[in-house]
Amino acid sequence: MMTLDPERMFYNTGNSKNTEKRSGMCMAGKNSDLENAPINSLHARFKYFKRKDIKPDFSKLNSPIFEERSFLSNVDSWMIDSTGSKILETKTGLKICKNLFSDELLRRLGEEALFEYTKTEVGRNNLINVGRTLTDKIEQWTSDAILKKNPLKELRWVTLGRHHNWLETIPGSADKASSIPVLLKELGECIGRVLGFSFRLDASIINFYPANNSSIGIHRDDIDYQIAPIMTISLGCSGLFQIGIGERDQEGFEVFLEHGDLCILDGADRSAFHAVPRIISFEEANTEKFKLSGNNELDSYLRQSRINISLRQCKS
Numbered sequence: 203m204m205t206l207d208p209e210r211m212f213y214n215t216g217n218s219k220n221t222e223k224r225s226g227m228c229m230a231g232k233n234s235d236l237e238n239a240p241i242n243s244l245h246a247r248f249k250y251f252k253r254k255d256i257k258p259d260f261s262k263l264n265s266p267i268f269e270e271r272s273f274l275s276n277v278d279s280w281m282i283d284s285t286g287s288k289i290l291e292t293k294t295g296l297k298i299c300k301n302l303f304s305d306e307l308l309r310r311l312g313e314e315a316l317f318e319y320t321k322t323e324v325g326r327n328n329l330i331n332v333g334r335t336l337t338d339k340i341e342q343w344t345s346d347a348i349l350k351k352n353p354l355k356e357l358r359w360v361t362l363g364r365h366h367n368w369l370e371t372i373p374g375s376a377d378k379a380s381s382i383p384v385l386l387k388e389l390g391e392c393i394g395r396v397l398g399f400s401f402r403l404d405a406s407i408i409n410f411y412p413a414n415n416s417s418i419g420i421h422r423d424d425i426d427y428q429i430a431p432i433m434t435i436s437l438g439c440s441g442l443f444q445i446g447i448g449e450r451d452q453e454g455f456e457v458f459l460e461h462g463d464l465c466i467l468d469g470a471d472r473s474a475f476h477a478v479p480r481i482i483s484f485e486e487a488n489t490e491k492f493k494l495s496g497n498n499e500l501d502s503y504l505r506q507s508r509i510n511i512s513l514r515q516c517k518s
């Protein structure tokens with residue numbers, strides 16, 4: 203459903219024009235130029251991995267060149283369990299940290315993201331913006347519910363703190379901000395201590411992606427507030443994350459973000475075009491890697507979808 207109410211449109215990703223604008227696709231001349239984009243380009247690879255009429259070949263990823271580095275600081279926190287963790291980093295600033303978080307943190311993040319942040323009084327979400335509420339649908343979610351037949355399949359995003367303005371792709375004004383959950387605030391600071399930078403969270407976007415059936419288009423994140431890295435935590439089914447080196451018609455790289463991965467856009471990659479063309483279903487992925495949280499309702503949702511929680515600092 204689409205609304206022309208300006209207050210709602212401001213935050214409505216159900217509106218295809220907003221999506222085009224967010225991904226920059228409606229800039230004059232850009233679309234037709236991209237029809238001829240090389241097959242190794244970000245644009246062409248995005249279209250390929252999004253295809254539903256064929257099964258894309260995920261064994262032929264164009265992986266970024268990562269170097270492994272050791273921890274900068276040893277932080278004593280219940281959130282961190284560095285056993286077996288590794289930090290992969292590209293020369294241009296993309297970092298992927300594997301096995302960095304404790305199981306307890308991942309369970310609490312999943313529980314809060316799905317069952318708390320979706321409440322009308324806590325965050326703003328895509329259904330509130332078109333005059334609908336999620337609270338009853340969340341309460342009715344059961345451990346044997348099937349997402350593709352459930353109203354929760356329409357949940358796409360929640361914004362917290364300075365609510366993201368999808369039309370302009372900038373953070374909303376500070377005076378309309380909601381409070382930020384303590385868990386996310388402390389997590390942002392904790393990751394900053396581990397990796398050696400200061401971070402003060404004032405906004406978060408949580409994306410919800412039903413497996414095999416959702417994506418986020420090519421976009422740059424809010425180039426006007428590049429005062430801190432953007433950090434995201436992936437939960438549930440694996441998402442194919444893409445990043446470019448320049449424009450959409452230049453080379454694109456991809457890497458799977460798995461349950462528990464921390465992905466950081468830093469350095470030159472802070473302003474890089476990126477996208478998630480595909481979420482791999484739990485059955486298709488290597489299920490051994492997916493450690494369940496023990497909360498049956500949460501695990502059931504995470505087996506059928508992916509949640510990505512971004513930690514953002516808009517103001518210095």
Ligand SMILES: O=C(O)CCC(=O)C(=O)O
Nearest residue numbers: 407409423434478510512
């Ligand atoms: O889901 C992801 O990994 C990326 C999310 C993203 O690009 C965004 O929230 O801007």
